[in-house]
Amino acid sequence: MNESVESVRAADAIAIERTLAGDRDAFRVLVERHSATIFRLAYRLTGNHHDAEEIVQEAFLRAYQKLEQFASQANFATWVYRIAANYTIDRMRQRKQEDARKQAPSAEMTEDVEQDPLGQIPDAAPTPERLTQSVELRRQMENALNSLTPAERIAFVMRHCDGCGIEEIAAALKSNSGAAKNTVFRAVHKLREMLEPQLAPRAMARAMGTES
């Protein structure tokens, strides 16, 4: 049975109220209901299962700690999603700075192998040829995503994968809607530029198996 938006929000309201009243286990209902959504966001942002799991845990820990501030918010799902996005952007920026400081050439050579999430995902493509082609294209798409700044990647994923509104993206980026819109545009522009050489018309959709 699908839960209606209203009934989910009602159930969340009761769980939040009970949690704040000192019933710690009531928070479990919120964690169980919303973890998978936050995992999907975190995975799209990092491309890494382990990082995504850490982000989910941290997002809920922060949500619990800040739950008293929730009263003015309308939707717990949106609120915890924003906490996860905020935390991820800080974490990604910090990692980029650390990487820049290290500047180890040997690490660069193995980076693709270590960070490529595609190796962990079983591919449903039916033939080895198609598998190779598809995996290669996905790798290029992932590399293109990795080359975006943290803000661009978050703005792109929120807008074009999760269908978030510009205002929501602006809140996650702690900026205004004009700047958020520009960030989304810049991300799409960069991805197009990087993938252009590989993109014959319709090739991408065929390789991803999304062509009807």
Next chain:
Amino acid sequence: MKHLSEEQLIAYQDGETAERDTAAAHINSCAECQAELNRLAEMLAAYQALPVPDPGEDYGRRVWQQIAPRLQEKRSHWWQVFLEPRRLTAAGLVAALLLVAFLAGRVSKPVDHGDAALTAKQVRQRVLLLAVGEHLGRSEMVLMEIANAEPEGASMKQVNLSSQWRRAEELLEENRLYRQTALQEGDTGIANVLDELERVLLDVAHSPGNVTPAQFKSIRQRIDDDGLLFKVRVLTKEIERRENIGKKGPAESGSAKVERNNQA
């Protein structure tokens, strides 16, 4: 002919309304811009289709197990929350719910701020009814599946309740929250049915995935003896009725009908 800029194409693809008709007219008459738009749409669709691993059905439970030891209990007690309107933590959400209902035409007039205390109680009741109504629907499905389950396998010595076991565990925590909230709201009709439901959910949640016919019989006996499936259905109907009344006018304060049915 001047082609659309990349920014204009992206804005068009994104569903922006500014100068949309002009852009659409150009795209319809320009094969080059049409092709560009298709390529953009295909790239975005490919990104949407990038696979995300399924974390598993019990992922939420695993996250909870990992973070629970790190959560310190909030210090306030329930009576402080319920007696202090400013700390009614769900108030913001409740107000939003009411606004949603109002905008959707579910309530006929906006909140009368002169009678805020009564309104808050009505909205709290509506929140509880919404949550419990949905919860009962899911619980009824689990109970129905148990009622229809049969021993399986060559020896017919096991009944597989693994799917019901997992869902019962999820429902159990919600059930406890709604039962306690109903009690605090003075809604004993709802609280009593949830109390009986909780005992069965507890039985199922504490059973292994596969139970022996004797264990299965005991669980089913409890459902049958309490007439639980019937009570859940009656309460569901009663909640629907009260929700309908709530949409038309002030919410009812009690659930005497359910109590009568419980006593029957």
